[in-house]
Amino acid sequence: MDTLIREARQCAICTNVTTYTCVHPRVPEGDLDLDHRPYALSIVALPYWVQQCGTCRYCAADVRLAPATARDVVKSTAYLAFLNDVGYPFLAREYLAAAHLCRMTTQYAAAGWHALRAAWKCEDMSHPMAGYCRTQATEAFSMALQHGDAATPAPYEVALILADLQRRSGDAAQALAHAADAETAAGTDAQRQWVTQLRSAVATGTRTRLARALTR
Ligand SMILES: [Zn+2]
Numbered sequence: 001m002d003t004l005i006r007e008a009r010q011c012a013i014c015t016n017v018t019t020y021t022c023v024h025p026r027v028p029e030g031d032l033d034l035d036h037r038p039y040a041l042s043i044v045a046l047p048y049w050v051q052q053c054g055t056c057r058y059c060a061a062d063v064r065l066a067p068a069t070a071r072d073v074v075k076s077t078a079y080l081a082f083l084n085d086v087g088y089p090f091l092a093r094e095y096l097a098a099a100h101l102c103r104m105t106t107q108y109a110a111a112g113w114h115a116l117r118a119a120w121k122c123e124d125m126s127h128p129m130a131g132y133c134r135t136q137a138t139e140a141f142s143m144a145l146q147h148g149d150a151a152t153p154a155p156y157e158v159a160l161i162l163a164d165l166q167r168r169s170g171d172a173a174q175a176l177a178h179a180a181d182a183e184t185a186a187g188t189d190a191q192r193q194w195v196t197q198l199r200s201a202v203a204t205g206t207r208t209r210l211a212r213a214l215t216r
Pocket of ligand 1: 011012013014054057058
């Protein structure tokens with residue numbers, strides 16, 4: 001499970017120092033859902049997988065790190081629009097802002113994870129913008145594949161994540177298309193069994209989380 005530790009961190013953009021609750025992830029001991037959402041105590045860490053500088057409003061997994069062009073992005077109208085949009089839960093705004101910045105700096109896989117976590121927050125609140133966040137995650141992971149982002153998860157895992165995002169959004173056709181990709185990329189019987197589980201969930205029309213371990 002993850003460890004939470006309070007740490008002072010200096011913003012890479014404005015040099016402001018803020019104390020954050022930081023996540024020190026370990027190898028997951030519990031279950032992961034098909035889109036990699038952890039269970040048990042790791043869920044408690046969801047608010048801390050993104051940090052926002054209180055001075056320049058830079059949002060990132062770690063404010064000590066920033067690509068060269070991030071300074072311009074945090075001042076942009078589009079970036080601030082995500083942070084200021086009261087139509088989303090506060091935490092989802094931070095994740096969506098971080099996702100936007102990552103997209104603008106070609107960190108597509110990182111953008112996918114941020115958007116996915118925004119979706120988890122909205123789903124926890126039964127918030128209607130969960131679907132938008134899932135769409136953002138889908139687009140970001142798809143771009144990560146297209147651009148060969150080195151941080152992209154393995155093809156099987158991306159396909160399964162995309163399939164599960166589409167399933168929870170109610171798009172059975174797209175979910176099954178990604179499930180076929182996952183089956184092609186699967187390398188073990190356990191992985192193929194998860195594709196079968198996913199297809200079964202699509203067939204029954206369930207849009208809830210499968211809440212089962214992903215065995216890799
Ligand atoms: Zn800052």
